[in-house]
Amino acid sequence: MGEFYTFLAGYWWLAFPLFGVLASVGGAWERNARRRHKRRLEVLQAKASLKAASRAAITPPEGTPAEQAASEKSTHEGTIAGQLERLFAEHDEVSARWLDYELDVSKVIAFPAMSDGRQPLTAAFLRAKRVADGLRPASTKARVTKEQLADYRSAVTDFEVAFDVAERDARRIKDSNFTELERKRLATAKQLLGVAIDQAATPAERQLAYRRVREELDGLLSLSDDAIDGLEKKVALELPSGLGEARPEA
Structure with a gap:
């Protein structure tokens, strides 16, 4: 017994870090306990919400059977x-x-x-x-x-x-399925299309460009009637007043 008291007298300072460790462990346990409690509350709230939703789903609507069916x-x-x-x-x-x-x-x-x-x-x-x-x-x-x-x-x-x-x-x-000559025709048609609807060009230039577009695309691309009609309207809209009634020649 005397040896135990002698040990305590020589190593009394170990009590302070030991208390710190115990306090840290106690604090961690308390935090974990709070987290577990919070998680249990969240689970209980979720269960309560699910139960309430289930009751609402099976609760029949108010009113007569005919009114319920109509609703x-x-x-x-x-x-x-x-x-x-x-x-x-x-x-x-x-x-x-x-x-x-x-x-x-x-x-x-x-x-x-x-x-x-x-x-x-x-x-x-x-x-x-x-x-x-x-x-x-x-x-x-x-x-x-x-x-x-x-x-x-x-x-x-x-x-x-x-x-x-x-x-x-x-x-x-794009146009990679066409031959080199056909691609040149498409490029020409694209340039002429710009002239056909260009207000800076004369009516004669626009109508000529329109005809050339049709010629270049003939046999290469099949234009729908609606596409042709839309193009002709664009060409006509670009014509000055008094000349716009003339429909471009097909």
Whole structure:
């Protein structure tokens, strides 16, 4: 026993760091306890919220059975109408992007693959367009089943993806599928197109340029009637007052 007291007398200073260690351990334990308590509270709150949501989901709406059925039908139709509205907007957006290539002669010249149904990716896009157009309901108020809505949604997605793929490929290859002579003709047509709609050029120069554009593209690119009509209107709009009524010669 005397040896123990002798040890304490010689090493009494060890008590201070020991107290510090014990205090640190105690503080860490207290912090961990607070964190565990906070986590338990969060779990309990989440469970309470889930239980409340479950009760709300199974609680029948107030009113007579007829009123309840009418309310459910109205909610369902509103949801369908909202989805159709969004799908119509997506469908129309892709169609507008396609028409931008189809009706703009300058873009037809710059990216001819977008108007060439012989190109595999362009053909795939046009097929996807036909499917989406065919599955499109008449209006947002049309009565459609969930299966019909799902089919139309899938068709719109395929339509958008197919267009994006075809567009990227057309912008990549540009006129590389044409021979050197054909590329020169396309370049000439592009220059003449600028003259045809240039207000600084004379009416005779513009009409001549328009005819030359048609000649250079003949046999190379197939322009839609709407694209030709749009180009002719652009040429006519550039003519001075009194000369704009003359339609460019085809």
